[in-house]
Amino acid sequence: MDDEDTLALVQTVQEEEIATIILFELVLSAPLSYRDRLLVPDFRLDILAMPDQEAKDQFRFIICDLQKLVEHLKIPDPVITKEGVRATALEALAICLRRMVYPQRWIDMAAMFGRAPSTLCQIFYFVVEHLDKTFADLLYFDSDRITKNLDRYCRAIAAKTPNYIEGVWGFIDGTVRPICRPGVGQQAVYNGHKRVHAFKFQTVRMELFVTHMDLLMEGAMTFIC
Structure with a gap:
């Protein structure tokens, strides 16, 4: 390869890099949808640190009763959904109970639990399917x-x-x-x-x-x- 070929190759690579950078900037500058702009707090709800009255208001059970429910409902710890989402058994039960408080939306619960709406949905359905499978004889x-x-x-x-x-x-x-x-x-x-x-x-x-x-x-x- 002579000098002219080398120079042409360098110019081609530079042009491709410039095009990639421009495309990247266009993507970043594009207006985000409402869902994309939704910010999920970077924390996890510490349920064990909640006062009993707050836990009862939010989940209808005090802390010690939530722990007994986890045991008697045989919820695995940790919970691992089919999507690979992990949560403690206590958090998974709390998400399930909070969801059943009417009316309650995933987007409302995101700020409380520090998890994305889609993640909360996956954890909730894991618990529901677990209860359906484990206690089918009693439920139906x-x-x-x-x-x-x-x-x-x-x-x-x-x-x-x-x-x-x-x-x-x-x-x-x-x-x-x-x-x-x-x-x-x-x-x-x-x-x-x-x-x-x-x-x-x-x-x-x-x-x-x-x-x-x-x-x-x-x-x-x-x-x-």
């Missing part, structure tokens, strides 16, 4: 009161209505719980049938006890059968 059916007595319940209902109802052991029912009129979004919780602002619960019940209760619903929503 009451084996002591229902499974062992289905035939007896069906016979009792059939005896009340001969030749009309067979194979039924419980009934879908709903309950409307009145609340104070909200200052914002009152239309969503106003129940036109009862003419009150309320929350609803849908249940499967028998004469003496409720066997299943669905999630809380706004008063304006219709029960699902």
